[in-house]
Amino acid sequence: xxxxxxxxxxxxxxxxxxxxxxxxxxxxxxxxxxxxxxxxxxxxxxxxxxxxxxxxxxxxxxxxxxxxxxxxxxxxxxxxxxxxxxxxxxxxxxxxxxxxxxxxxxxxxxxxx
Amino acid sequence: xxxxxxxxxxxxxxxxxxxxxxxxxxxxxxxxxxxxxxxxxxxxxxxxxxxxxxxxxxxxxxxxxxxxxxxxxxxxxxxxxxxxxxxxxxxxxxxxxxxxxxxxxxxxx
Numbered sequence: 001x002x003x004x005x006x007x008x009x010x011x012x013x014x015x016x017x018x019x020x021x022x023x024x025x026x027x028x029x030x031x032x033x034x035x036x037x038x039x040x041x042x043x044x045x046x047x048x049x050x051x052x053x054x055x056x057x058x059x060x061x062x063x064x065x066x067x068x069x070x071x072x073x074x075x076x077x078x079x080x081x082x083x084x085x086x087x088x089x090x091x092x093x094x095x096x097x098x099x100x101x102x103x104x105x106x107x108x109x110x111x112x113x
Numbered sequence: 114x115x116x117x118x119x120x121x122x123x124x125x126x127x128x129x130x131x132x133x134x135x136x137x138x139x140x141x142x143x144x145x146x147x148x149x150x151x152x153x154x155x156x157x158x159x160x161x162x163x164x165x166x167x168x169x170x171x172x173x174x175x176x177x178x179x180x181x182x183x184x185x186x187x188x189x190x191x192x193x194x195x196x197x198x199x200x201x202x203x204x205x206x207x208x209x210x211x212x213x214x215x216x217x218x219x220x221x222x
Contacts, residue, residue, distance in 0.1 A: 004155075040121075040214055041214055042117060042200070042202075042211075042212030042213050042214045042215065043156075043200070043202075043210075043212040044212075045209065045210070058209075090155065090156075099144070099161050100144075100204065100208065101146070101158045101161065102158070102210070103158075104155035104156050104157070105155055106154065106155050107153075107154075107155055
């Protein structure tokens with residue numbers, strides 16, 4: 001059974017803190033993605049990775065960085081959390097191929113106070 | 114710019130049929146996806162269309178017209194568990210997914 005897991009379902013952090021969100025997939029997928037989801041907006045891509053140690057900026061990379069040291073793990077880092085980064089963060093993975101269906105993790109609801 | 118439009122919210126009755134529309138304007142087209150997302154849960158894949166026409170999968174069907182930039186998701190014999198948000202997403206020329214804001218479907222008994 002396909003599985004994407006995220007380190008926390010709920011997280012509360014203070015402004016200025018460094019925040020790590022971890023994502024692990026067990027499907028040997030090449031591609032991994034980080035999105036944020038806010039009410040009334042579609043999923044917005046923050047960063048993605050097509051291979052180990054490779055990363056590409058998405059539509060809204062400002063204030064975020066990522067790390068992919070192993071194929072199965074993709075981390076999202078908020079260097080200095082701000083209140084406008086309060087959101088639902090979703091990780092996804094997909095294999096390289098025809099349909100590129102993305103499999104999502106359960107999400108992390110981050111609140112920055 | 115790239116744009117995906119779908120209604121914000123729809124209401125339907127248990128046992129009935131509902132059609133959720135999606136129109137898009139993107140730079141290139143490499144397929145259109147529909148996902149279902151229950152409240153507080155991850156999106157899950159429903160369907161993929163890359164050629165014009167209707168794809169049927171049980172109670173759910175998805176239609177695509179590339180010339181019109183239009184798709185719909187048709188849900189038949191609605192059940193209470195179909196209450197969810199339905200997300201339309203288009204894969205553009207760079208193989209990136211462009212997402213609509215989602216349609217919240219409310220099913221009433």
